[in-house]
Amino acid sequence: MGFEVAAVRARFPALADGRAWLDGAAGTQVPESVIDAVTDVYRSGLGNQGAAFATSHRLGGLVADARRAVADLVGAPDPAGVVFGPSTTALTYRFAGALAAGWRPGDEVVLTELDHEANVGPWARAAERAGAVVRMAPLDRLSGTLRTETVAGLLNHRTRLVAVTAASNLLGTMPDVPAIAAAAREVGAVTYVDGAHHCPHAVVDLPALGADLYVTSAYKWYGPHLAAVVAREPGLLDGLAVDNLRPVTGTARFELGTNPFPALAGVAAAVDHLAGLVEGPGARRERLARSMAGVVRHERGLAGALLAGLRDVPGLSFLPGWEEPAGRRAPTVSFRLAGWSPAELAGELDRAGVNAWHGTAYALGAAEALGIAGSGGAVRASVNLYNDSSDVSRLVEAVRKCATGRGPG
Template identity: 35%
Template sequence: MTLDLNLIRSHFPALRRPVIYFDNPGGTQITQMALDRMVHYLTLHNANHGGAFATSRESDAVLEMAHQAVADWLNAARPDEIVFGANMTTLTLHLSRSIARTWQPGDTIVVTRLDHDANISPWVLAAQDRGCRVRWVDFHPEDGTLDLDDLARALEEKPRLVAVGYASNALGTINPVAKIVSMAHAVGAWVYVDAVQYAAHGPMDVQALECDFLVCSAYKFFGPHVGVLYGRYDHLQALSAYKVRPAPNDPPGKFETGTQNHEGIAGVLGALEYLEWVGRTFGAAVDQPTLAVYSGRRRTFKQAMLAIQAYEANLSRALLDVLEAIPGVTVYGLRDRARLAERVPTVSFTLAGWLPQAVATALDQAGIYVWDGNFYALAVTERLGLEGKGGLVRVGPVHYNTPDEVQRLGDALARLVRQA
């Protein structure tokens, strides 16, 4: 069974608006199940943590359900390996301070030029504070893939930490994270994975990856503006948290500083309940022998993300076909149709004679929403020589988008070329 797009789209109230949302890499539209969870929380269970009364107990129960749901989604070993926060950037800035306390002057920290700056600057700033060296790993400009030979050379310096993205938010490249983790662990380095751009597009298993930390944001996978961090329990337990004194001394509470966004966390639960519905409804068609190790909701989540991944591979192919047929378009990143499994359907391009912002403005007038600029992937646009030229135009369909919408994008770009 393929995805029923009419049924899928009925779960997203924003899609009633007669526009095309291709701005999803900056934030997807929210599912009704997440909205329902948020309203239900605020109207029935709204209270602070730890009170000796009913609504506080009910509030805590919702938050515990959300921790467990994320643990099941990521296949974490236990729910207290899940930390909620404002967003990926804030969580990373917070945790980087704790991790940096374990470094010594002269230690090496590895970052990559393919990453979002939220997985670069926190580590660069922490390295400066601790007198550590930052080693940058390059990517191949011709296809947007990480330079694994350069990574291997960086690992010869025995770094303390490797910060790497699961998928590039600018070029769509999926990095071979399991291989990178194995390479890094062989020299004793921890690995901090930014999965923000990948989370909406494919299955994740933190135990199989053996990563030390993985972070994402729910507003990139159909929920509200809440950040989600996975950390190995032994790491979270051992690290010193920057927190107020009465806060818990054990994870996840020691890192969930202040009063959390309870209604937002309830919304994360709703977003994952939506993905669970996708798995129950469409997942049987993509059942694979590799799923035998999962059971219950964890298996359903994996089926959901595999169904989404299979559908989006066709969107990637259609999007590349449409863009490459437009005179003057230059697509950056992987374009080989035989390697679609190595990218998410986030595609960036430039149009000859047009500034990226002008393209985005013209597409907005056609009812098509796309991003322009560097998308906080500043190292990418600098490496491609595009930062001083307005950056890139970024198109990012997700599983609620349709092939017809992709074609309408191509028609709109063709009109721009004719007008010019």
């Protein structure tokens, strides 16, 4: 079963500008239902949790609803394992500090070249402060993949943490996270998985994925600028000491200050939006699995058309990873064009009405490994559920005009 993309597009006010929004890996647009949910909180009155009056109870309910929504989205067994924060970067620094409190000199952490810097820098700095050793798993330069055996070969009884992405936001490739998590578990290491570019493009099943901690950003799946770390087993959080005020207990210990109630309402609305893309009965988790399966099929079709359209453009070269099977990559395509810097090409695409990212996308390890960090990175086009074939055609035609010496105008 699928969904009618024209009907879905009509729910997103930003798309009315007529542009091809192919920059979702940097942040997606939001549907009207999310906008309404956020503004309704402001209209209904604000306060704080813990008071006796009705507004306080309502706001506390928003927090609980948001935890349940994210747990359903990623298939987590218990909403008590959902921790909110302003961004994946902020939350990763928070958890790096908490986990590193138990590290000792000589302990080891395993990071990867494939990861966004947000899943590298916080751990590297925490390891440095603790006297722990950082071991970096290299990506395969030819295929753009992170091989399981490469990561597993770095693990030993001193390994305390494995931080790995579930999908590269630059190359699109998806490591075998279940296998990596299983290898980490064998040596007693915690697995922290960056799902920021994975969650919008997959039917996420946290127990099957095997990650101990999974971080995701709502603004990558049509919600507000808010992020969440989800623990596969909430008991893992109980054993972590974090700085907070004395009255704060439970999961809220990881969340500093007053909750952003309007944004949390938007998070729940975004999950409900995803759950309703494909019609059918069932609890929200069941509906999410059905809808996200439809999203995956739709996005893979568009990404395949995008790759096919760009393959024969003179002077165009893809970054490694584009030849991976559709099931092993996100619908993200990064490329360079001879004679054009990525910034120049992105500028021409802008003039053609196409939003596409350029640069390293903060995936510094991958960009450095591929030798493009110092030359502008690449142009990245990322397909999302609200994109259609006309978006793909417009980008392909604009790039083709640039390749043949004609500007899109």
